Amino acid sequence: QSVLTQPPSASGTPGQRVTISCSGSSSNIGRNTVVWYQQLPGTAPKLLIYNTDQRPSGVPDRFSGSKSGTSGSLAISGLQSEDEADYYCAAWDDSLKGFWVFGGGTKLTVL
């Protein structure tokens, strides 16, 4: 069981807006920023969002992140077929001596 909770699947049609949620606790998302990764089959995860709402250079502004309390959210607007992938959230957890925690991943299907 992953520490952060994500829906296992999400879907949308081209052009639609899709959101993926990530539920945590006071020791991780409640205290720290949220990170989002995109993973295509057979490849390493790719950084999509850092510091909750910041996009690395090269990531389209169709991708946006936010946080409220102990939950984070990834929004993808203007959905494209190339967005079909697995999406993972992550956050630093301050319990014990601290460690990175991840969500179980959300498989996004573009219909």
Add this chain to the structure above:
Amino acid sequence: QVQLRQSGPGLVKPSQTLSLTCAISGDSVSSNSATWNWVRQSPSRGLEWLGRTYYRSKWYQHYAVSVKSRVTINPDTSKNQFSLQLNSVTPEDTAVYYCARGPGSFAYWGQGILVTVSS
């Protein structure tokens, strides 16, 4: 541009030690701002952070509680790389292992190595 290149065996016998190396280009393992991490991914456990090493005037290692008794992550400054050793492996340790550069988030990842624990 930072690049991480992983190497190591893809098959390890139960009870033996898993050893992987991550060679760094475009950055230094001795950087005062980076952290050097190992993450694994399996269908049963998902993404799991194993630990990190980093230099801040001296070397630090920091491990996940789930593997702390079995894991060692060490830098090799002569070769600009860092390594992962996981002792007493079982089939539960079968996973794709990644190295990644921090801190704060992992912007750079190695290519991943599937390590299977089987006799």
